[in-house]
Amino acid sequence: MTPRRRRGMLAHRARVIGAHAIVTLRDQGAYLGELALGGAILFVFLFVLSCLWTATFRAQESSLLGGLTLVQMTWYVTFTEALVMSRVNVARRIDEDIRTGNLAHALLRPGGYLTARFGAYLAERLVRFAFSLGFGSVVALALAGPVVIDPVAALGAIVATGLAFVLEFAIIAGIGLGAFWTEDTSSIYFLYTRVSLLLGGVLIPIELFPEGAAIVARALPFAPMIHGPARLALAPDGTGFLSVIASLVVSLTVVGTMMAVGYRSGLERLTVQGG
Template sequence: MKHIGKYWAIFKTQILNTLAYPAELAWRSLSIILFLWVFANLWRVAYRAEGSGLLNGIALKDMLWYLMLAETIELGKPRLARVMADAVKDGSVAYLLNKPYHFLLYHLSAGMGESLIRGSMTALFGGTIVWLMMGPPPDPRGWPLAAAGVLGAWLLHFCVNALIGLAAFISEEVAPYEWIYQKLVFILGGLFIPLDLYPLWLQNLSHYLPFAYMLYGPARLFIAPDIGLFLNVIGGQIFWLTTLGTLLFLSYNRGVRRLAINGG
């Protein structure tokens, strides 16, 4: 319990740190309003051109609620790749390794604390604008299922971001990896277009990769809660968390063994 307590303290401290700058927090979260306004108009045109109230079974209202949650996950996710890479490059990782906590678990706790606040604020602004444009959100009874999916999605994002950050042990510059990862999430995760509208072969490919469980799965659960879909999403997240988590700890241990301080 004592070990859990120190990470819980880090989590709460990061929440307070994030709340300490309300103007910056609100400004970053407001970007979702422009995003949703633009895509609301784009999708209105698409539905009008289709001449139907549904696209592959998704109504316009549900499409906007899907985009709201997908963008909330993306804007709220732990963005630690650059932070961890800088710690490796400037040598401060050696200082952090001497602290009475695990380097990865420290960043996980801090990242999730920040994600909780930023994600909540983004969902508040995004949910308000979609409600005003399209009407009330989906059945609240499905929200706990979607919330569990969002938590799993952020944990997956943490694993990949941490792996990218630890790549600084080898290449030092991680920005290209971060850029590639972001674009894979945008496309194969279904940020702008739900996977339901993709060609069948691309849908199948996406479901074999972790990106669909980072965005599409939780957002689809939000607009169409279903216990079968929930089990599929959570099962996929557990599989990829196990796989990526194992790879992350192996990479971390290897990086620590070959640690070379380059400055700081």
């Protein structure tokens, strides 16, 4: 393939992602009720976690735990909760497409099936994340007060969040593609959400894990995907940026390759029935 043709294909894929993202963004208005439910759940979680960390700081008679003050800890859990609550279950949609045979029709459309799914995922994820972070920030502000955010660290956190969204798409889409081989991928997705809750450092920063558990958590993709952007956002400067990005890129390379291989071999098993 010539470099010109490759550039043309990439531009075409970008247009497909953009088109699916815009359609999904328009659809989001229909799910305001679901967003409101998410807001109420987020409020309860943040309130309880704020009580927990307030009591912990008081019991430890310390102003700093894991390198974070109480105010920063409240904002840390706000960021991590926003990241996990904005998760989009694209695995269920891919699973349905494979099971119902819709995948065969989707493959006929230009731009590629996973590219289209990625565009829709990205738009929905951005809307959910903006809502969760915005609402969570109001709650965190009321519970703990304002937090100082370094502009360079914030920029790093934004980049890391973007990469984390791409990495999570690769993981969740990979789970959905499991429908080519297994009866039910919903239990795998459920397990993924639970394990990432613990090993991603959602409720307790990785710095406060026992040593052995911290080593395991850092070796898996969950920590750079959840703990990484949240910790970067609260860093005094951008020094942690490169290590977070490096972990995300390595995870993305490994998971992305696995997903691509799984997709190709899955397509070979695709059987179209009926017309």
